[in-house]
Amino acid sequence: MEYTWETLRQDCLQCRKCALCETRSNVVFGVGNENARVLFIGEGPGQNEDLQGEPFVGRGGQLLDKMLAAVDLDRSKNIYIANIVKCRPPKNRDPLPEEQDACIGWLREQVRLLRPQVIVCLGRIAAMKLIKPDIRITKEHGVFWEKNGVWMTATLHPAALLRNPAQKPAAFEDFLKLREKLDELGIA
Numbered sequence: 001m002e003y004t005w006e007t008l009r010q011d012c013l014q015c016r017k018c019a020l021c022e023t024r025s026n027v028v029f030g031v032g033n034e035n036a037r038v039l040f041i042g043e044g045p046g047q048n049e050d051l052q053g054e055p056f057v058g059r060g061g062q063l064l065d066k067m068l069a070a071v072d073l074d075r076s077k078n079i080y081i082a083n084i085v086k087c088r089p090p091k092n093r094d095p096l097p098e099e100q101d102a103c104i105g106w107l108r109e110q111v112r113l114l115r116p117q118v119i120v121c122l123g124r125i126a127a128m129k130l131i132k133p134d135i136r137i138t139k140e141h142g143v144f145w146e147k148n149g150v151w152m153t154a155t156l157h158p159a160a161l162l163r164n165p166a167q168k169p170a171a172f173e174d175f176l177k178l179r180e181k182l183d184e185l186g187i188a
């Protein structure tokens, strides 16, 4: 089945592939420019995202938006933001492997439509799923890998930065490296 953004969104909003559908308020499909070449991927919605139906709208999201703005990136202009799982895991626990596996097909379709040149994983869960299962995010954040013609990198999760502000400069370095990569590729 060939999806368009609209048919993909419609099907995803009806999803009942895992038990998270029972407790969600909203499916958090994703947000941003559907023609962007840069895709950010988080782990899953928290409470604010579940209530508003948009990724990264809580305190972590505000911090993310600030770091994005510092390198001329903006969810309403030149990037797209999605999550590994589209529905909130209760009490903000990590999404279970079976929930990730049930949901990942939606993200794959989003990637197929977007055809990003750069994918930025926000935090360990996304990095493990998309870059490599044994990634050490504290050591390997800011590193770029090329996979099937797409540049992949990971940075620290904004929620981790709120818990541990001493890591903010390291994360900011990752955003500066990202800007260098985008300039090199002539995108965004």
Ligand code: URA
Binding pocket: 028, 042, 043, 044, 045, 046, 049, 054, 055, 056, 057, 060, 083, 122, 159
């Ligand atoms: N954390 C995530 O990983 N994704 C969101 O959308 C919000 C918080």
